[in-house]
Amino acid sequence: MADLTGIDQAARAFQAIAPGVAFWSVRLMERRVQSLSVRQGVVQPISNGRSRGALVFVIEGEGYGYGATGDLSRAGLRRAVEDARELAATTAGRALFPADRHARPERSGSYRTPVQRPWAEGGLEERLALLHDLDQALQANESIVDTLALLAGETLETLYLDGDGIRIHQHLERVSPGLVAVANRGPRTQRRSFGLERARQGGLEHLASLDLPAYAPRVVEQALQLLDAPNCPQQRTDLILMPDQMILQIHESIGHPLELDRILGDERNYAGSSFVTPEMFGRYRYGSDLLNVSFDPAQTAEPAAYGFDDEGTPAGREYLIREGLLLRPLGGQTSQRRAGLPGVAAARACDWNRPAIDRMANLNVEPGDSSLAEMISSVEHGVLMETNRSWSIDDRRNKFQFGCEFGRLIQDGELGPVVRDPNYRGLSAEFWRRLDAVGDRPGFELMGVANCGKGEPNQMIRVGHASPPCLFRDVEVFGGD
Amino acid sequence: MGTEFERDHFYALAAHLQTVLRPAEVLTLLLQGESSEFIRLNQNRVRQAGRVRQMDLSVDLIQGQRHARATLDLSGNPEGDRAELDHTLDMLRAQLPHLPEDPFLHYAAQPHDTQQIRAGALPPAREVLELLGAAGPDLDLVGLWASGAQYVGFANSLGQRNWHAQPSFNLDWSVHLSPALAAKAHYAGSRWDAAMLEARMADLRHRLDALRRPVRRLERGHYRVYLAPAALNEILSLLGWGGFGLKSHRTRQTPLIKMIESGQTLDPRVTLVENHAGGLTPAFTAEGFIKPQRIVFESGRYRDCLVSARSAREYHVPVNADAEAPESLELSGGDITDIPGTLDEGLYISNLWYCNYSDRNDCRLTGMTRYACFEVRRGQIQAPFESMRFDESLYRMLGARLVGLSTERELLIDADTYRRRSYASARLPGALVEDFALTL
16 A cells, blocks of 8 residues: 655655754655445445645744645645744744744654555455445344445555654554444334444454454344333443443543643633643542553554654553552643643644644553453442443533443343443543442453544544443443433 | 636646546546635634645546545646546556446536635734734633635536635634633634624623623523524534434434434424525535535424435435535524523523434433523523533424524534534524423
8 A cells, every 4th residue: 555655755855945944844644545335235435545745844933833735746845834934923922832842853763553464455356245245244134224334444654854853654554344233113223333443453364353244143133132122221320331332431531631732721612621630640539449541552453553643752651540540641742841741642643734732542441350240240230331322521521421332231240131222421530430340351452433533623533442341330320211 | 815726727637537538437526625724722822823735636437337436635736636646547447347336326417517706805814813812812712713715626527517615714712711611702704804803802701701700500400591503503413413314314313213203393483494505515516416405394394304416316316415414504593582581590501512312213412511601590691500411302402392592593604624624504593492401
């Protein structure tokens, strides 16, 4: 798929016109995505995407600015430099913080996703045949009114250069699967899915490990079960969240509140701020002693693995929360310098046309020592919920309400009947203190969220989350009408 | 701020591709581009400032009932872009034999040319920053200034050409008194008027004064509320996510399933129209069809679905939309002119946030109140209240519990900038609702 040729040529062109300013950097990106899907037996229009461009950042005098362009010719890059300098002049005297607090990478390097079987190796017909088979398996009952099987392969090439002579090259590859079945009877419709949150970095080898054909019949069976299931009861009770809901819980009520740019106020007009304040780091008890949360770009198969963030900071594994204690925020070098706090290599841009901001990358709840069976057996009355379907949280990332596709009652330590429309609500600031058991390593699954949105201008980016199942005590759960 | 260069470049590329197209091949092209300035503010100072020049092209190569698509960023350089497109065409040709026929392939076969170039007057960013600085040196102002040219073009090998271009600005900001107290403002359009910004700042200061009163903490329960147009827009935006599309109706996934399966209705005063001509969107779809106006709700009853080209072919109905999501909704106004007086005792909710479904089959939604929301007593603003979560069915909000709609409607121009600046807008009144459920 993508190689370095196009952006390397652009890099050489840029070196010839590099501006004489206090600091400059250029981030050249090329993304290729092929999306394939079969819906209700029909191959949907095949999509081949290629985005390519550069973002030039300059510091000049007291000002800073950027220019982004899809024109990688010398003339196009020169115009991007002029744009950046013009905006830097506009910023001068109005800057939020001294320009020298921007990140300055200290070493060059490279990173490449480990891939056993590249996406390009699988022929188009082979992949479409797999999708046809999966879609066919989903159409197993007359109450199934919609089906979808999808696969996407993505390659991202990034080259960062700056006026200090730093050069960072990264090559990421990612594969994304998904199965969806929708069941209907009269005014009741239920959806069940598998795999949409299971994108992985790497190649087609991950499809084999996911074994999608084995999951298709289960997706259908559970969609049909939901049609006949009673509503999730409304009560305070114990709650087991499976990994494909835990990732959303981590994302919304740990990841977003710990983003340092929110804490610094940058996001208050759009994505919001945080109930977390700077003085809480090192002191605040975020959850029970069982809660250990890591920022872990070294999980190479997780969707947001990388060697350097988009400010050029080398990425390493760090604990954000250890044994329940809040330690450090999700903030890149620039935010760390502004706040005077430690952070992680978390400055990321969704594409060439947007500047880097603080994002989650691979943000994980570390495994504990309970098996799922042990957790279930410890619950007298409760609900087990799987697969996120609905998410809503306040702009300070505290009051949340989440819904799942599939629920099962737990009665006297055993799994009971299926319930539909399971929802729960709570407060981030106290929910994690209800954590009473964390699943063990065998239950720890690598997943992610594909559509994390924030920033002005807006940016949507893929993040990774991994978690085992977890048990929470005394949570408010409820169902539909 | 003209886009003649981009239009001529696009049409020249279309003409070039025409010369390399083989017999029996059809090509459709959709160009989307902008040259936009983005200035991000925090504490009324510049956090990030930049200019983005981008144009991306979608190419659909069709041969009989087979087709394959590609999207790519263009440089604007004629020679380079021609070479990229020749390469892209070769790649799509190589894929076609491996693809099955598409029974729902559908594109405009009768050429219908349009050109809509809107005029405008945009200020330099420096002027806007100076005005904001002068208007609020004491204000903790956070927001985004987005400004510049936007354009969309369609061309196909059957000879159709469409162009839509406009300069526009969108200043979206909020002023914060404390971590939990803020007021929101918005000024967008094509012709900048500094007096309009001053008027909005004055209105915002008025709301800030009310926000300084002691904050109330509300109990869970049912309240009489006024949902301001921006709050109602959050609800309709969520509904637009699968609510009005024909495919979602035919596959029974629409959250409005009770309206089509069980005869559920809304209040007869609710009439909702998708009116492209009243908004900012291009008149044409990605397949070259011209979009007509459509009535979604008429006197409380569901009427027309939004129909994409693929759904039109699948279900044998005319195309009336691009994707099956609204871009220019208009809700009819009502008879409420004195909003605080009619609300009398209740809550004034200026904005909602992060809406999603609690029970999709019942169109029950949840979300948070946000920004300057106030308790009202005896028709007077009393005090702000802490953000609360609501959980309520649309059939109650705009049905049995709807007291009325405001006479005045507000044009809300979407400030979203995912991938590119949005063209979406909505023209909405506010809604007075009885027994609105607050749950957390």
